[in-house]
Amino acid sequence: MGVRANSRPGTRQSVTGLRRALAVGALGVLGAVTAFAAASGPADAAASTLGAAAAQSGRYFGTAIAAGKLGDSAYTTIANREFNMVTAENEMKIDATEPNRGQFNFTNADRIYNWAVQNGKQVRGHTLAWHSQQPGWMQSLSGSSLRQAMIDHINGVMAHYKGKIAYWDVVNEAFDDSNGGRRNSNLQQTGNDWIEVAFRTARAADPAAKLCYNDYNIDNWTWAKTQGVYNMVKDFKSRGVPIDCVGLQSHFNSGSPYNSNYRTTISSFAALGVDVAITELDIQGASATTYANVVNDCLAVSRCVGITTWGVRDSDSWRSGDTPLLFDGNGNKKAAYTSVLNALNAAPSVSPSPSPSQSPSQSPSQSPSQSPSQSPSQSPSQSPSQTPSGACSATIATISSWPGGFQSEVTVRAGSAPVNGWTVKWTWPGGQSFSSLWSGTQTVSGSNVTVRNADYNGSIAAGGSTTFGFTANGTAATPAITCTSP
Numbered sequence: 001m002g003v004r005a006n007s008r009p010g011t012r013q014s015v016t017g018l019r020r021a022l023a024v025g026a027l028g029v030l031g032a033v034t035a036f037a038a039a040s041g042p043a044d045a046a047a048s049t050l051g052a053a054a055a056q057s058g059r060y061f062g063t064a065i066a067a068g069k070l071g072d073s074a075y076t077t078i079a080n081r082e083f084n085m086v087t088a089e090n091e092m093k094i095d096a097t098e099p100n101r102g103q104f105n106f107t108n109a110d111r112i113y114n115w116a117v118q119n120g121k122q123v124r125g126h127t128l129a130w131h132s133q134q135p136g137w138m139q140s141l142s143g144s145s146l147r148q149a150m151i152d153h154i155n156g157v158m159a160h161y162k163g164k165i166a167y168w169d170v171v172n173e174a175f176d177d178s179n180g181g182r183r184n185s186n187l188q189q190t191g192n193d194w195i196e197v198a199f200r201t202a203r204a205a206d207p208a209a210k211l212c213y214n215d216y217n218i219d220n221w222t223w224a225k226t227q228g229v230y231n232m233v234k235d236f237k238s239r240g241v242p243i244d245c246v247g248l249q250s251h252f253n254s255g256s257p258y259n260s261n262y263r264t265t266i267s268s269f270a271a272l273g274v275d276v277a278i279t280e281l282d283i284q285g286a287s288a289t290t291y292a293n294v295v296n297d298c299l300a301v302s303r304c305v306g307i308t309t310w311g312v313r314d315s316d317s318w319r320s321g322d323t324p325l326l327f328d329g330n331g332n333k334k335a336a337y338t339s340v341l342n343a344l345n346a347a348p349s350v351s352p353s354p355s356p357s358q359s360p361s362q363s364p365s366q367s368p369s370q371s372p373s374q375s376p377s378q379s380p381s382q383s384p385s386q387t388p389s390g391a392c393s394a395t396i397a398t399i400s401s402w403p404g405g406f407q408s409e410v411t412v413r414a415g416s417a418p419v420n421g422w423t424v425k426w427t428w429p430g431g432q433s434f435s436s437l438w439s440g441t442q443t444v445s446g447s448n449v450t451v452r453n454a455d456y457n458g459s460i461a462a463g464g465s466t467t468f469g470f471t472a473n474g475t476a477a478t479p480a481i482t483c484t485s486p
């Protein structure tokens with residue numbers, strides 16, 4: 001059930017803020033979990049469903065699922081048959097998962113997750129940090145209190161699903177609709193680094209998940225908002241901020257129509273070294289030609305990993321009056337469905353690629369063999385004794401500060417020989433204490449701090465470097481630090 005928004009280029013009302021699902025049902029019991037497998041048949045065999053057709057080229061085709069509709073057999077029959085990726089429509093958002101501070105509720109989120117994995121599908125997590133759909137307790141916070149609440153929320157939700165979610169929309173809709181700058185939200189008012197902190201927190205919470213930035217009206221390459229997000233991603237990649245993908249919501253209508261430069265947008269983001277996903281696709285009137293164009297644009301870019309439509313049938317859409325989906329209200333396939341299926345089947349087949357995260361059947365306690373950000377040469381299983389380790393050095397810098405807290409980044413550098421494992425130590429000068437730390441593991445004894453590498457960043461090439469960061473309580477400090485390597 002949704003509300004249709006009036007829209008015009010660059011100023012369309014936030015989409016996901018209007019979607020509300022019915023809060024129903026009890027906690028689904030975690031049952032036997034079926035690992036996702038990208039089924040692909042012979043190159044000349046046309047697949048008969050969207051998910052199977054997308055899988056032939058190593059992609060997914062997904063949909064948004066509402067917990068309140070899982071009792072509708074017509075709904076679940078189509079969803080189960082056609083799609084191989086699921087996004088919770090509202091049930092993993094902040095107000096649903098942490099209605100009271102520090103008290104998490106995953107009842108409806110788990111209903112969707114369980115249904116998905118029991119039917120052999122992957123799950124996209126949506127969303128961890130967002131100015132909208134915040135519970136009242138979070139809306140009442142500001143400054144360092146709100147910043148810490150954001151960090152705690154990310155850690156709490158990702159801990160519950162650690163190793164089980166393929167992609168997370170870490171930050172949602174953080175840019176202004178018109179000028180290409182940041183949206184003036186309560187999160188933005190905690191400091192311009194809040195998005196970076198969210199991504200670093202998420203990487204530390206679940207190194208196996210791919211971390212995404214998601215937004216609407218970033219489909220047209222010429223728009224200022226698109227350029228603003230592009231520049232942020234470019235900056236993050238240049239500084240080693242852990243971002244793995246960008247989500248284009250792609251709600252196309254008369255006020256924000258599909259443009260032929262859409263492929264340029266996808267390829268430009270991909271060229272920065274991130275995956276691109278079409279995350280909330282719906283098209284006013286469900287033009288078969290436009291749907292085929294969108295699919296072909298994705299298929300033309302190897303790092304466009306998949307497409308998700310925002311709802312199953314027109315009657316399930318937040319814009320139901322625009323009849324924007326691939327199935328009508330009675331569940332019948334529309335002409336747009338056929339155009340999408342044909343486009344997917346026309347793509348060259350590839351061997352299924354490894355899952356971007358752990359299989360849903362893997363225990364959360366199992367460590368991933370390699371972090372998404374780790375290069376193939378940086379295997380965490382490599383013993384420090386396999387290659388003589390060189391000397392390392394470290395520097396610390398304050399990134400930002402606020403009353404009662406601060407954020408710092410530590411750069412660890414290798415000398416003339418590779419480093420295989422590192423340990424950084426310092427002593428807090430005035431009662432400081434960690435509130436969160438990413439890309440490392442900490443041990444604290446009084447004011448003495450020891451940080452060792454995470455499993456994915458211990459190997460540093462000669463002359464290379466890596467970073468870890470943290471937020472801390474107290475007055476900002478840059479103590480003398482040392483680095484040693486075995």
